[in-house]
Amino acid sequence: MAHYLTHARIYTPFVCIEPGTLVISDGRIVAVDHVTALPPPRNAQVTNLEGFWITPGLIDVHIHGLLGYDVMGEGLVEVCRLLPRYGVTAFAPTTLTLPWEETLIRLRHMARLLARSSQGAQPIGIHIEGPHLSPKRPGMANPRWMRPLTLEDWQAMQQAAQGHIRLITFAPEEGHGAVLIPKLRAEGVIPVIGHSDARFDQVADWVQHGLTMATHTFNAMRGLHHREPGVVGAVLHFEDIVAQLIADGHHVHPVAMKILLQAKGPTGVALISDAAPLAGMPPGEYTWGTYRVIVDGSTVRLPDGTLAGAYALLDTGLRNLINLVGLSFQEALITATVTPARALGVPKGIIRPGYDADLVVWTPDLHVAFTFVQGKVVYTSPAHDTVLAPKLP
Ligand SMILES: [Zn+2]
16 A cells, blocks of 8 residues: 655755655655645555655664664664664664674674564665774774785675675775775775775875775874875865764864865765764663773763764764754755765665655654654654554545
């Protein structure tokens, strides 16, 4: 049966249609238009969403977990179930730097879980973040376990993950890691520069060979110096690089976020949460993998104060781009929908016929009322649980 969602304000997100109507069927978007231009199909379930805003579902390409659940284990199932309440409908479960053998064991486990179908947000491939990082830019990761990326390591990881790896964050300047960039691209994997101390001229060369993304821009990368623009300068300069951005208000100063968005525009910036498995947990001391971390109610840190992933989820980042950086809702939305979907080449992130019916229905103060994944309601906020109930004739 088709769903006919009507009288809402719809952000495609490039265009705003009000009052707008959306027809979804078999998990896909069938039509979207102004209410007067699109009558309900026969036998469709009609839902009046006057006063609500509909957008594409948010896509988080860099997330380690939330609410005590770690994507590198059983917790992955719960992460799928919980993310829709934050408006996230698709995500890339992201690994943590651990000893090499442990990394492979965890990847095997993740692959087994990914092979089963799960309820909620859809995993769209594993994102590897470590151990192929630069010990000079470790962030929270333990430099003892770091090693240059080699063909053998890449093959071992992708084999353990049964082909589920879609993104790999690494420092191409370590060893001969950079030579793998074209191979990763040829295999449909996104090479992501991150935790890197590379010089600008090195990054410029890798862009020629297919480098297309940067992990948590500004954090754990060589900064911009006016005579050596570094990794940050390269990310700002090259249109081909999509810049991941954590907008939790702690990892990047609002002015730095604004400079990045002015340089690249919303289609060049992918909003990420980088949420730690402790995101959303009460203040206290916890373990993440083998790391001891401290949660204070707004950040997650190592005992020495280093930020260890983020505490906020993607919906908070979206609101921060509007409230702290001054983006319009449509601009902010593009960074969390269109940009990551295009980078991954998935038919999501835009409300357009033929695309997946992954949708978020928001209240005008930007809180999630309902979330749809492939046309099915996977989350209903307790405040709105009567709106979607089928009306009796
Ligand atoms: Zn991370």
